[in-house]
Amino acid sequence: MSRETARVAVVGAGPAGLAAARAAAAAGAGVLLIDSEPAPGGQYLRRDALADAAGTARRDRATALPAGTEHLPDTSVWAVEPAPGGGRRLHLRTGPADAPGRRGRTVDAAALVLATGAHDRALPFPGWDLPGVFTAGAAQALAKEQRIAVGRRVLLSGTGPFLLPVARSLIGAGARVAAVLEAGEPVTGWLRDPAGLAAGTGKLGELAGHLALLARHRVPYRPRTAVVAAHGDGAVRAATTVRLDPDWNPVPGTERTVEADAVCVGFGFTPRTELAVAAGCAMAGGFAEVGAAQATSVPGVFAAGELTGIGGADLAAAEGEVAGAAAARLLGFAARPPLRALRRVRRGRRFAAALAAAHPVRPGWQGWLRDDTLVCRCEEVGRAELVEAARARQAVGTRSLKLATRVGLGPCQGRICARNAAELVGDPALADGFARRPIAAPIRLGELAEDPRTAAP
């Protein structure tokens, strides 16, 4: 066995991937940690320019790499295939995205942990394609890393507890947050339910802290409300907010125009499943299916974090620890069963289920769109055009939906629009097929044509 194949390859250096790397290293395995970002931590543990010394020290500890780990930052896995001697072969490119001269490398791994995370879901509305409309995650990344606020007066619209730390980051970067609009029920309400409270110990305090900060800054927190239109000539100048009924249909007569130069939207998260799908992992409901040790249906491939279900950083880290230990055991290292992590996984999954049940995306959002509101921004496909083309051409499969309507064929390959388009044409399950992408990340034709030798031991 070469040194490459004796190592655990971990894709993604967020809470799940870091925990997997640590657990595998603790068992004695070498680890190759591959991440598309320049620094480890993912979205949750992103370097925070606004943090105090204690916070920075906490983050540094949380993102410290275990000894024996080779970290490949700025690296994308653009393809995964079966390795000739068993295991998986990963095809990598290292260097800033879109830059010329990215280095190619091919590694074989007998054990692979996928911890590819998730990105925020944006729902379309008239004006969502104007400059000044951001995903909540992008706005938070800019605020944390570069202290750049996306606007001077910002509206947050979405659902779920993640909106609150985003508001906090925006305030920290100097923005005035005009309001935080929660399309569903108040974020603290469900945590008082027996199930949510039992599972979410510690969450209530964290959220209460966020809410107290909003109150100090006189930021209104409005449940059952959303931005349903953004206005401006070339950039956002104002937005229409409206009260929603329990299905998220606008309540007539409750429209208000709010001045804002930026709107941030976050309606939960969509897992990044391309590599799991490309590796052949069985999927269920849009997530990778895993067993007790985070093993997927493909021998030697493990999955952890949001890829297996949206549950937040704590659950992701616990799953990562279980996956890393299992991957090391597969390679013959004597990893002790991570009993505490397994308990945290069980508790975390209950919490995640309660979270998902408390903040579903309701179908009324479809009524926010006008006929000409773009659903797919890359290919400029509007709502009416999409629905009519899918109906007239009987596009009831993912591939025919894409090719009959052009939705998801552009540079984002459906990352942003797939779920929205699938729901608009009446079959949410069609969204899953968009992740079937043999080339999982863009690569130049010339790079693809190169033949980087399998990395030497």
Next chain:
Amino acid sequence: MQGHPDVVVVGAGVIGAACAEALSAAGLRVTVVDRGAPASGTTAAGEGNVLVSDKEPGPELELAKASRRLWPELLAGLAEEIGPQASEAEWEPKGGLVVATGGESAAPLADFAAGQRAAGVRAEEIAPDAAFDLEPHLTRAVTAAVHYPDDAQLQPVLAAAALLAAVRARGGRVRPGTEALGVERTAAGGVAGLRTGAGTIPCGAVVNACGPWSGEFSAAAGAPVDVRPRRGMVLVTAPLPPGTVRRKVYDADYVGAVASDGADLQTSTVVESTRAGTVLIGSSRQRAGFDDTVRVDVLRAVAAKAAALFPVLARVPVMRAYGGFRPYAPDHLPVIGPDPRLPGLWHATGHEGAGIGLAAATGRLLADLFTGAPPVLDPAPFRADRPALTAEAVS
């Protein structure tokens, strides 16, 4: 619903859609079933080639010439009948350019073109400089070139959808999510109905248009034909400025790969732009059953040849890759016509990588044979009981 269909077409890809369109145009009541979504199998993985340039003189070239003539007529008729939007198929008679880049492939290319001219194909040998005028970004390593003004392109999913829309407009049915399991027989041994996962559909005739899955379905029906899958991969670039690639451009060894019997991987370069600005780069041919695992070495070989043909493409991002299965018969000819072993069973399959282009004439020929009209071309080479098919099926 008024009565049973006369014919059930199994498979809603472009071949099944073309057969159903032609049969319904002849006045028959048609139902099309597909276990998945219409146009989501081989059709959705096709580049949309309507080519006369890649076929040597013989029956397939005759089918291709007829189809090239019929496609624009068919689309114009559909536009009249169901409207320009529902019939939009991005038809582009853009022409093809076949180039040789080595000394050794120039002479075979010239011979090939001369043979095609004798068979009535417009195949214009042009100097490399003239080829650079047609395709400014073409590699200067070109030593010989042939221009085929009649090569064309369409968007296969839109084309199949348009054909099926016409079938529905004429009262036919298209039933997605309906898997064909076999046929019911009459006491005399003919077709009495199609057994599906959703019950039996009584009918007098069944058309096997299952593409690469035709072998399986024909075996289940009790009249096996030897049609197997051959895997192919296509790369799609990000949208490029108009004019980067203007025609269908391919290297001369494509011709060898299409007609080849080699089991191993073959790649040859076919580069073309689409109306959306993306460039499609094909294609590979590989026998691997229905294994759809991506092989990076296959993608790499395709990419390397495309970058050699159009050096400017080396810097262009590839957005995605997709794969599909081509249905091929042992003698590389389509199977079109009745199955003498089972009265009422018809085949329209085995078009390998050319089904999009050959669909129009295939549908017409099948309908002509079905109704007893004078056939659009000689059907004998495509018949289901030819020795090449049954011999293989028995072994």
